[in-house]
Each structure stands twice: as C-alpha cells, then as structure tokens.
Amino acid sequence: MTAAAAASHPVRDMVMDAAGSGTPLRIAGRSHWMDAGRPVAASRIASLAAHSGVVDYVPGDLTITVRSGTTLREIEQITGAEGQWLPLDPHGSADGTIGATIATGSFGPLAHGFGRARDLMLGVEFVTGDGKIVRGGGRVVKNVAGFDLVRLATGSWGTLGVISEATLRLYSLPARPATLSLSVPDGANALAQRITSILSTPATPFAVEMVDAELAGRIGLPRRPQILIELGGNHAAVEAQRHALSQLGGAHDVGPEVWKQFRDIEDVPPSANGSRPPVVLRISALPTRIAELWMSTHNAIGHMDGAMMHASAGLGIVRCILPAGTPLETIQPLTSAAAGATIVFERLPSHMWPTLSPSVIADRLSQGMSRSFDPHNILNAGIMGPVH
Amino acid sequence: MTDNTALAEQLEQIVGERFLLRRKSDLLVYNSDGLPGYRRMPRLAVFPGNRDEAIRVVRTLAEHGAPYVPRGAGTGLSGGALADDIVLLGMHRLKRVISIDRENLRAVVEPGVVNLTLNRTVAPLGLIYAPDPSSEAACTIGGNVAENAGGPHCLKYGVTLNHILSITAILPDGEIVTLGNPEGETAGYDLRGAFIGSEGCFGVALDVTARLTRKPAAIRTMLADFTSVDDAARVASAIIASGIVPAALEFMDAPTIQVVESSVYAAGYPADAAAVLLIEVDGIAEGVDADRDTVREICLSGGARTVKVAQNDAERTRLWQGRKKAFGAMGRMAPHLVVQDAVIPRTRLAEVLAKIREIAEANRVVVCNVFHAGDGNLHPNIPYNADNPEEAGRVHRAMGEIMRACVAAGGSITGEHGVGLDKIGYIELIFSPDSLGAMCRLREVFDPQRRSNPGKVVPIHSCQEWRATPARRASEHVPGAGVAS
Numbered sequence: 060m061t062a063a064a065a066a067s068h069p070v071r072d073m074v075m076d077a078a079g080s081g082t083p084l085r086i087a088g089r090s091h092w093m094d095a096g097r098p099v100a101a102s103r104i105a106s107l108a109a110h111s112g113v114v115d116y117v118p119g120d121l122t123i124t125v126r127s128g129t130t131l132r133e134i135e136q137i138t139g140a141e142g143q144w145l146p147l148d149p150h151g152s153a154d155g156t157i158g159a160t161i162a163t164g165s166f167g168p169l170a171h172g173f174g175r176a177r178d179l180m181l182g183v184e185f186v187t188g189d190g191k192i193v194r195g196g197g198r199v200v201k202n203v204a205g206f207d208l209v210r211l212a213t214g215s216w217g218t219l220g221v222i223s224e225a226t227l228r229l230y231s232l233p234a235r236p237a238t239l240s241l242s243v244p245d246g247a248n249a250l251a252q253r254i255t256s257i258l259s260t261p262a263t264p265f266a267v268e269m270v271d272a273e274l275a276g277r278i279g280l281p282r283r284p285q286i287l288i289e290l291g292g293n294h295a296a297v298e299a300q301r302h303a304l305s306q307l308g309g310a311h312d313v314g315p316e317v318w319k320q321f322r323d324i325e326d327v328p329p330s331a332n333g334s335r336p337p338v339v340l341r342i343s344a345l346p347t348r349i350a351e352l353w354m355s356t357h358n359a360i361g362h363m364d365g366a367m368m369h370a371s372a373g374l375g376i377v378r379c380i381l382p383a384g385t386p387l388e389t390i391q392p393l394t395s396a397a398a399g400a401t402i403v404f405e406r407l408p409s410h411m412w413p414t415l416s417p418s419v420i421a422d423r424l425s426q427g428m429s430r431s432f433d434p435h436n437i438l439n440a441g442i443m444g445p446v447h
Numbered sequence: 448m449t450d451n452t453a454l455a456e457q458l459e460q461i462v463g464e465r466f467l468l469r470r471k472s473d474l475l476v477y478n479s480d481g482l483p484g485y486r487r488m489p490r491l492a493v494f495p496g497n498r499d500e501a502i503r504v505v506r507t508l509a510e511h512g513a514p515y516v517p518r519g520a521g522t523g524l525s526g527g528a529l530a531d532d533i534v535l536l537g538m539h540r541l542k543r544v545i546s547i548d549r550e551n552l553r554a555v556v557e558p559g560v561v562n563l564t565l566n567r568t569v570a571p572l573g574l575i576y577a578p579d580p581s582s583e584a585a586c587t588i589g590g591n592v593a594e595n596a597g598g599p600h601c602l603k604y605g606v607t608l609n610h611i612l613s614i615t616a617i618l619p620d621g622e623i624v625t626l627g628n629p630e631g632e633t634a635g636y637d638l639r640g641a642f643i644g645s646e647g648c649f650g651v652a653l654d655v656t657a658r659l660t661r662k663p664a665a666i667r668t669m670l671a672d673f674t675s676v677d678d679a680a681r682v683a684s685a686i687i688a689s690g691i692v693p694a695a696l697e698f699m700d701a702p703t704i705q706v707v708e709s710s711v712y713a714a715g716y717p718a719d720a721a722a723v724l725l726i727e728v729d730g731i732a733e734g735v736d737a738d739r740d741t742v743r744e745i746c747l748s749g750g751a752r753t754v755k756v757a758q759n760d761a762e763r764t765r766l767w768q769g770r771k772k773a774f775g776a777m778g779r780m781a782p783h784l785v786v787q788d789a790v791i792p793r794t795r796l797a798e799v800l801a802k803i804r805e806i807a808e809a810n811r812v813v814v815c816n817v818f819h820a821g822d823g824n825l826h827p828n829i830p831y832n833a834d835n836p837e838e839a840g841r842v843h844r845a846m847g848e849i850m851r852a853c854v855a856a857g858g859s860i861t862g863e864h865g866v867g868l869d870k871i872g873y874i875e876l877i878f879s880p881d882s883l884g885a886m887c888r889l890r891e892v893f894d895p896q897r898r899s900n901p902g903k904v905v906p907i908h909s910c911q912e913w914r915a916t917p918a919r920r921a922s923e924h925v926p927g928a929g930v931a932s
Contacts, residue, residue: 119688119794120823142690164637177640178609191881199790201606201822201862203595203644204870205878205904206886210608210640219636231690255550261664261731293741296734303731343632345551374631375551401632419635424624427892428636432885443635 068192070127070223073105074438075190083437086217088128088156090329094336095163096216096442097416098409105221107158113137114224115198122181122198124226127158134227143229146173146265148318150378152326158222164214167322168266168289171373177213179228185212185220188433198226211428217439218420219432233265233291237301238317242309243269243284251350254372256307257286258346262300265289267372269353270321274367274380278320280313286372287317324367325380335383336406338390344400346375353377355396363389387411418444451490454511454534458493461503466494466540477521477535481582484785484833485526485868489516489535496540498557498653505651506621508534514898517647519559519590522582524786525867527594527646527903538589538651544568545654552659553612553629558589558652562596565657574659577604580863581771589652595644597863599695599770602821603729606863608643610658616642618650619899629656641889646865647900649893663729666694667739668757670766671746672720676700676804678750679722680797683820685745686726687793691738696821697725697770700800703777703815703828707769710776714769720752724820725770773817774828780813781830787846788870789853790862793823802852803827810845812838824862825853851876866904874905883909 077084085101087093089108111128118141125134132153134145149155149165159165161183166175173179182196185208195208212222244253257267266289276282290300304310325339344352349372356377360366365382379393394402394415404416420429420443429436429446436446459467468474469491478486495501508515516530518537528535542559549572556565562583565576579598580586586596592614597606604610613627627639642649673679683696699707704716704723716723724746728738743754757763769776777784791799800816803825807814818826827849831842850860850873860866860873874883887910890897 117792117794119684120792121687122792174605174609177637178605187885191885192879193885194878194882195885197790197859197877198857199792199823199859199862201597201601201790201819201824202859203597203606203863203865204859204861205866205874205883206648206889207595207608207641207644208882208885208889210637210643211889213640214633214635214637230692234690263730292730292734293737295737296731299731299733341632343628343630345548345553345630347550376632401628401630401634403632403634422624422635423622424638424892425636428638428889431888431892 068186068223069110070107070221071186071190071192074186074188074221077103077105077437078188078190078435081435081437083440086162086221086439088159089130089154091155091159091327092151092406095406096439097412097444099442100440107156107221107223110223111156118143120200121229121231122200122226123229124182124198124224125157126224127161127222128156130154130156131160138229139232142232144232145179145227145229147176147179148322150322150325152323154326157225157227161213161225162215162217162222168268168287168318168371171267171371172263172265173230177210180209180213180225181228182226183209183212183222184224185222187220188435188438192223193220196226200228216442218429218443219438221438235292235294235297236315237290237297238313238315239288239290239301239304239310240280240313241286241288241304241307243286247350247354250353251347253286253307254350257288257304258373260300260303260307262290262303264300265291268321269370269372271357271368273365274324274369277324277367278317280317287313289315289318336408337383338381338385338407339405340379341403341405342377342379342397342400343403344375346373348400349375349377352397352400356393359393359396387414390415420444420446454507454513455491457507458491458504461500461507462493462495466496468492477518477537478529480521480523480526480528482524482526482786482869484783485529487529487531489530490532492535492537494537494540498541501538501541501651501653502617502621502623504536505617505619508536508898509619509621512896512898514901516900517593517651519587519593520561520585522586523590523594523867524788524864525861525869527865527867527900529868531902533901536651539587541653547572549574552661554657554659555629555654556588556657557654558587558592560588562586562588562591569659570662573662575662576657577601577610577660578607581774588655588657592643592652592655593645593647594863594865597819597822597824599697599819602696602819603692603694604660608640611639611643611655612658613656614639614642615653616650617653619894619896623653642893644865645890645893646867646904648890648904650899663694665732665735666727666729666763667735668763668766669726669739669742670716670755671724671726671751672717672753673722673724673751674720675750676722676800677797679724680800680820682746682749682751683724683796684793685749686742687821689741689745691728691741693726693742693821694729695725695727696819698816698818698820699723699725699770699773700816702813703773703817706780706815707773707776710772710779712768712772712776714765716769717752725766770817773815777815777828777830781832783833784828784830785842785846786826786828787849788861788864789825789850789858791823791825791853791856791858793821795856796820796823799825799852799856803849806845806848806852810841810848812842812845814845819862822862823858868903871904871906875909880909
C-alpha cells in the first residue's frame, strides 16, 4: 500500500471502526428521506453531511468532482456561476446530497433529456465494507478502463460501499429555457395520441412530465391535469420548438419556477423524520403504454384525498405519491391496475415491505456482489433486501 | 483444459464440422484482432449458429472447465479478443435482428448483428442506433457491448452504455440471466452497466435490447482548416466551452490529412493544413443554423483559414469518409500501425499535442493524430515496419511515453478501445491495487473460475488469489511488447 493510500480517510476510518466492532451502519447524507428503502438493521448512523465540498472543478472540461456530502444546491450554485449545470433533479428539493442521489439512483423529469445519474457519472470513489478505498472511472468524459465500478455503485444504496466522492459530467446552462404547459385530453386514446404527437415533433425537450390535477394545484398551476414541457437551447431552437408544440393546440407558457415547486413537494426536512411516511411508487412500462397506465392508475387512486401522480411520458414511468397511512388494501389494487408493468417502491411503511416488495437483490449475482463488497454485512444492511 | 479431443468432438457435435476449427491453418485467421501487432493462436475455434447452440457450447465448455475468449467481428483495437492456446468462441453467426419497435424506440438483436446493419434496418423508420464506431461497417453489437464502444457521435449521444436497456447473457457456468429491463426501469444493482464494457470477461450476450434514437431533423457538417495545430486544439476546447454540444467534433493533423488525401478516400481536405476540425451539429433546423453560425465564428476568430459547410448529403458523406477511413489510409505509409486510445481533459489538448510532437521527434517516429477532440479521446497512430526491431523499439518507447504524458495530464488509458492485452500494463498507472482488487471481486461474481477471456483487463497479480489459467500470466505482458511480433 502506498503512503497516500494509508493516510487517514474520514469515510474509511468510519467504516473500519464499524467493521472492527461489527457495528452495522445506516448511511446517511443530510438525513432527508431516511424512510426510503427497506428498513435497515443498524445501530449507528454514518453521516456524510460533513464530508462535502468541491475537490476539482474545471469549467472548460465541463466536469466536477465533489465529495459525497455536497448538496445539489451547492453544486447548482458553483456551476451556475460558470454558466453550467448538472441536469439531475431528483424529487425532494436541492438540499439532498449528491452521494445520496447517486447511491439511490434517483432522478427527476430531466432524465428525459439527459439520462439518469448513471448516465452523468464519470467517476466514483467508495469505501467497501472491509475498508478498501476504491475508485472507478475517472475525471475525463470518456473512459472504458477497467470494469465498471461506477455503474455498480450507482443505485446500490450504499450496500456495496459508502460513496465518498464523485465526478460528474456537466452541461452549459441553456441560453433560453422555457416551460410550456399542454392540456391533457379526456380518454386514454386521446391522451395516447397527444403524447405521440408531442414526442413526434422535431422538438427535443429536456423534460416531458405529465402532472395530475392535485399535483398541478400544489405547484401553483390551474388545478387540472397537464403536460409540462421544458425546452432549452439557443434562442432560435427554443422558438422553433415552441412553435412546433404550439401547433398541437392548448399550449401556453408557464414560469420555470414550477420545476422547483415540483421537486419541493417531496422535500422532507431532517426534522420531519419519524413522522409517518407517504407511500411512493414508480410504475414503469413501455412508453406506448403510458396513457393506459396513467388512466388505470388514476382510476385506482383518483378518489384518495391527497394522492398525487405524475408521469414521464418518454420514459414510460408513472409515479404515485400516496398520503401517509395509506392502507395496504389500497395499494394492492393499484399494483393490480399496473399488471405487466415493473413496480419499484421508493417509500413504504416498514410493515408493508415484505408483502409488496420482499427484495430486489434476491438473484445469485446480486447476492454475490453484496457478500463480496460488504463481507461483514454492515452497510445499510437490508435496505435492498436480505443477504443470504 | 481437459481432454482436448473429447471437448472438440462434443463441440463439433453441437455446431457441425464446418464450424469447429482445430487445424492450425484454419485457426491462423483468428490469431489477431484489429490491432495486428498481437498474435495469439487459439487451440480451437467454435462458431455456434444460433442461440441454442451457443448455450450448449458454453455449457460444454463449463463441463470441461475450459477457458474461452468470446469474439465478435474481431475489429477490436486492444488485443482483447485473442485466445492464447484456449478456445475462441465466435458469436458472429448469431445475427438476427429479432424485433424493431418503432414506437417505443427499441431494437432486440442478436450479438452478431453488424452495427451498420442495424442502422440500415432502422433508417427507413427515421431512426438511428447512435453509437457509431469507425468500424461500424464490420463490428458487431455484441462486440460493442463487450467494449462499451464509442464513436464520433458519442460526444452528444453517449456511448454504448447509454443505449443498452437489457442483455440476456449466458454466464461462464452456463446460467442464463437477464441484466437490466427492456422496458427501461430496474431496481437492484446495475448489473447491465457492470456487464457492458467487461470485455468478454463476464460472459457472452445472447441478445441485446438497444434503445433507438429519432434521426435528428437537421444536420450541419463543417470542415474548419488551420495552419496551426495549437489553434485547432484551442478552438476545439472553445467550441465545447461555448455551450454547444456538437454531434461530433473530430480532429485530424497534417500527416493524417496528407495520407487521406493521397488515398482513394480523399475527402477534399486542404492538403497544406496543419490540422482540420470536422464538426457536426444537429437538432431542430433553426437551432442548428444558429449553432453552425456560432461554431463558424469561433473557428474563424480562433485562427481557421476557412470553414466549409457541406451543402448536401453527398458532401457530408465525403467529409466523413476521410475521417472514418483514415486508419485504413495509413496502410499506405508502412506495413504496420499502432494506435493508442488515451483520453485527456479537453482543456489540455494543445499542451498534450505539443508533448506528443516532442516525443515523436525525440524517438524519430511519425505520429498521425486523428481523434475525437470533443471528448479529449486521442488516437495517436504510428505507422511503422514491425519487422525492423530497431524501429519497433522506438515506436514502443514513443507509445509508452505518450501514454504516460496523457495519464500525467489527468487522463485515462482508454476511451473506447478497451484494455485487452494492449493496455493491461498501463492500468496500474490509473488504478490503485485496492481498486483493481475490487474489479477482480466484481469479475469473480460473474466468473468465479475466470474462464471467460482470462488474462485480460486486470492483471492477475492484482487479484488476491492466484488461480492458474492456461492463458499466459497477464503481468508478463509488457505494454506494446506484442506490437512487434
């Protein structure tokens, strides 16, 4: 081992301390969304909140390397000063950390145009359950050296290693952003046709997000279902796209602040942890099924006070946010309505997990990964399912 | 390996006599890939003709504990698809386009489908499969997945990783698994991401669900010519820094331009230029016209003599032909060619190109630079005569020095060609022993016996346990040593 590698590393020291005493850790960023994922068997919270800050930022390269406890808001401010941004907008405000975003593979409407965390990641450093400091990828925008530890770490919920640092690909801020709202017609067929029309224009939107009436009202828009479209680029490109979409009828401009409000709906300040969590699930299918999924999901939850849904039309994802205390008997019909689709639960009361989603790492390869990278089973144990 | 004869007979029963090669004269053609300096002779080569045969072949290899090397079209440029006295498993006969879903932008293909074939299949539907390696006319999707292939248009559209939704793979022990989800959503570990770019060390793909992209509404292709390499490098950085994401931003230097222009691939590049940039912007027509004007202005104010804009598809194709066939054109200069694939931060292009010039002069070699400037993915090429040991020695030394200069600039050793045999000796320049150990752990989950493409990517000594394989110990390979063989 080199002298540099042997030097103290706060995240490794934390993991080694836990490994030495056999103490299971609950890994946290700024302790938002601590109820996301399955219940964790842990006796200590390993907070990465203080492990923050920029390690390297070269605006000319459009890359940034940050410690994992850095918030998305800090990244937004630092890159924004150079006319750049990280187009990653997971639900729950910009106060969450980049480490948590990467570890959970979270994403928001901008995934339509820019992909998910896995697509924006260039490099990662994480500390395995046996205290090895591991780096994958690099700080350049193209790289196929070695096996892909970057993708392996992304979305692994900290169970393969505690993410300590990440390098991300940035984009220039669009010269002229614009947000349009288009109406949602009644009926699955009309809706399907409208979505097809939007996606078939020459426009290349950053986001195409459908919101239901409840959610629209909560973000300051007229309380009716609508399709929000974010555009960006140079002046000519935005105007041409706006014109193409306006031809479809019922389009009007709304302020870009709706996107901030959209994220903030699910902001969960750390102090709120311990309150009863909502139920959040994603239903995913082929994009051509999105109108049908939207209608069936709406039929299943439309009567529920406080329930909200939105959908990324191009990705084929409907996401439901159901009020705290939603009983199992309400969720089960919803999952039936989504028959044939993939359902990912983001948040559930702990007692519902075994019934609705026992494990997402039950296969041999995933179990092997978990055992190999966290041999003492101390990192967020159980958050993706049990390791046998 | 167990009894060679028994294994060969069993494999032959599966694929038929024609598709099991065991004679040295038949195997010779498989003793190298697209980087001809490395030569390794397979013991057997087997070519299953369909999915069922492929599964039976892999299971038979597993029963015998036989190591093997998966191979597509053999266009790889890292010595990755070479079998050193073990079985070569060719997948190119599995070449069915299984389905195209125009509405959902999906294609399901077998691994042997040629990249360009997929693009020609979907073109009438107004779609493209975005990754476009320069070998697209020959390389296969399975090979693209194994190498996480890139190409000029990956600057905007992303590499193979960004376009593969799921893979049905057969693991080295014969288990069939689905990695990822054709519908797009996955929970659990990103095993699809781990498999892509694993250079055949994790198993072989049986089918791949790829994401298709709508053909852009408008494309503008430009050629800017410079009398100064430094100016061209600085302009490349300036275009990226301007906020425009070009669909492609390619760089060719004077030796490259001259060899292309004196070949059948002549593209009309100015023969007296020190460098040219081939720049493409695409998207909605009004927007790309504005981007074209901005790019032209950046080029001219940065020292370009002229900026030529292709006026039609024929002109565009001609401009691209010179770039895509540049490697082939270099065959005119010398009998052998060695190419490197390092990546550097884009802002350090001018500085690193100057360093490459220094290294070339000091070692008395000609470097032809043709590369993806927008990504900082360099391809210094050195044409040479491998049969001249003195010249070969200078070439190897120059290549090693160039690689170290790129790493020192904060770069990586490979952007799209893979590690294979060629760069295994460099990987410790960029990854610590613990990082390489983690890669070994990852590999061992897929392939505990390390039978799939043994001895590639990560040096065996980086793994904690030594397990002998019939392949030569990777650590014995000296970077570039195979080039002269």
